[in-house]
Amino acid sequence: MSFWNKIKKNENIYYAVTNTKVQIGVVLFLLILLLSIIGPMITRYSYTEFAGPGYEPPSSDYWFGTTIQGRDVFTQTVFGLRSTILVGFIGGLIASIIGVIIGLIAGYKGGWLDELLMMLTNVVLTFPTLAVLIIVAAYLPYRGIVNMAVLVGLTVWPWTARAVRSQTMSLKNSRFVDLSRISSNHIIRILFEDIAANMFSYIFMVFILQFLGTILATVGLEFIGLGPTRGISLGLIMQQAVNWNALELGMWWWGIIPGLILTIMIVSLYFINTGLDEAFNPKLREF
Amino acid sequence: MADTEETVLEVKDLKAYYRVMKGDVKAVDGLNFTVRRGEILGVVGESGCGKSTLAYSLISLNKPLQHISGEANLLGQDLMKLSREEKRKLKMKNISIIPQYALDAFSPTKKIKTFIKDMVKQHGRRADKEFMDKVKTRFEIVNLSHSVLDRYSMELSGGMKQRVVMLISSLLDPDLIIADEITSALDVTSQRYVTTLLADLRDEGIIGSAIFITHDLATLYQIADRIMVMYAGRLAELGNADEIVHNPRHPYTRALINSLPRIGIQHKDERLTGIKGTPPDLTDIEEGCRFRFRCQYRTEECDKSPKMEKTHQRHYIRCWNYESVGSDKNE
């Protein structure tokens, strides 16, 4: 009970947890997350193993069916989901942290610092990301999920930086920032309490975009054979399904089920995002 | 002109409430007044006194605003009973509004010409060639050159935009025009022009009568023939403009006028006083005079709602003690 009272005291969190959209989104996302955690534990197969005959539609033995070679799609999907979430999370987090800090400083300080930071941002932005990734990937001793994600995160932050910068520039001219300034409020507090907090939902939305962007970028690498040397991901499964013309062969389960799970994950994040927007913006709260 | 007895609008015990979750906001709660042909009736009051709601209830009742009871007879037709379609026929020709928000409606990407066409459509009229020709002739009356039609709103000042809005609203020579806070967003120098323009349009017979709604009593006094002072959804006092300003009877009117700064009075010589307290919450209002909590003349009687009294010269007042307030004048 005391925990609930604590939540009630912090109104932002209170409104967040009582918002229907957040609730739906969180439940969906937790289900997906649960699947990625429990799935690998309960499966009877390994994702590289030829678990049975090929062309098997979903059944009690092979829950999501089997691939053309007879691998278990359920096993592949849950392992793939796990690494996909990890890749998206790490990549999105790195991109968001770098992007938010650079965007905040550039937008708030302006002047030469802004020009310098934006020059850096634009340079990174115009990098042929794929080419850079190919070169770097080629020099890595081995390609794991984590260092792939870090690589992608390091190249996609400019999008966050530019978005945060333009938001910062408009927020810094608001009267409440003026009031904080003549109150001698510390710049760090102004940046985080007055500016970043007021675009939190915006940052979160960009995070989700980066999350998805990272996944797509890794899928791109996987397509040209520069994916993780070991492991599996949702992108990899779908790519194989496409390569083997799964749909034309009537094996809808191979590509559609992993795709559907990816979609549910995206939708759940979208629900969380719009719900949080309502919760953190008191004006949108429904009374 | 204002002496003719012909009535353009007669409002009888009109009630219009906002239906919201908290309950009813009684923004217009039992209003009685008339507008005579050829007169400018000024309506003044603080924000939330129901003066703008009065305008909406006459022109377009949109939810959450709802008509509760009472009549508003425009040339013999009760506006409250008309259907949307019947009302549309009256708009611009018999009754027209210069809305408060019109200045914000100018889109930066649209030429004035386009804006006029859009606005006319909102009034439910077609903007054909004949119509635009008439617009051009009216431009001269408000001292705008025809070239303004091809300009963008960004190139015009607030005062010029307000003149455009005024000429559109008065284009079909309405019998009654409602001017809702037409000066509050303007600069001082434009305020004068726009205010007198309203009187000019009346003098030239382009508009029949006008209801001029504002919070600025000093501006209102410049052109209004009669003034109605509203407080918390009700009429406080209604009478000739000079009478209201120079010989106010209602304690609220008196306090309002005493709080008006004017050139000639400086803080160090004379202290203007405000009115203590705030207006009542219109969702939760009890029996009794609505001003009594802020009134220095309050007596026991004030716990009952005062009736509307007619004193001399068609001066109406809603106060139990107006006689003693009036004699208090030279204290």
Next chain:
Amino acid sequence: MSEENKAILKAEGLTKIFSSGIINKEYTVAVNNASFELYPGKVTSLVGESGSGKTTVGRLILKLIEPTAGKIFFKGQDITDIEDRDTKKEYYRQIQGVFQDPFSSFNPLFKINRIFDILFREFEPETKNREELISQSLEEVNLNPDRILDKYPHQLSGGQLQRLLIARALLLDVDILVADEIISMLDASTKMGVLNLLVDICRDKGMAVLFITHDLNLGYYLSDDTLILHEGNLVERGATTKVYENPYHPYTQMLFDSVPDIEEKWDRSKEFIPEQIIEAVEEFYQNNDEEGYKEVEENHFVLMSILETENYK
């Protein structure tokens, strides 16, 4: 003793030019060569219409924006270029502002008491009787502390927020208050109480007030000195009674002609279109050969020709 020595704040040739665009830069002169002084215990009203640059002057004085040219002296010291946080904090301990738009003056994510928390944390961390002081200042502006402090900004009305900002500024016991259209959200009946309070504090504590307004009646009632701003130029300045009784500049004259008065109605035969003002002002500058400001009577100055803006391109 000359008045010059007593001025607590002095602006000299204050100029602000905004630029926009990247390749074809466009320049807007918001304020051009404004010079004026603020005195302790006196209210100086800065009167101007929209776009006159009056808000920009307030923001320059509060060091929220940097002037393109000109200097600001506070208690004799040049503070135009101070950047350092501690020096700025020392400045803000002595000068505060209240802004025009109360709704955007509050961070929507925090409760009202945040503005007081910041104030005490930054300026008076030692204060013990915080609550008492806050309650006192809120009651002075007719607000009930119990019903206000725990609220979010969107739960209060514009008038309440505006009075909160005034209460906040008065808590610090400042030497200068910049008040930019501070009563725009208040009704006729309530604004007088707030304004009287402001002037009383100004007189009692020797605070200088820069009262930025478009309301000439109000300017006359409150202020000792008046500055008239037109399109960024300070066209007329001096003692309020002198400027109002004997306006010299054509803009000032037309402005005063437009003021509604409940004693006397406008003379309808002397109508003018607002667009004529610019013409009249230009004609005035062309038809006299005098330079800069002319002292038409003691402590009453009029701009006779536009002062040259510094070369900014």
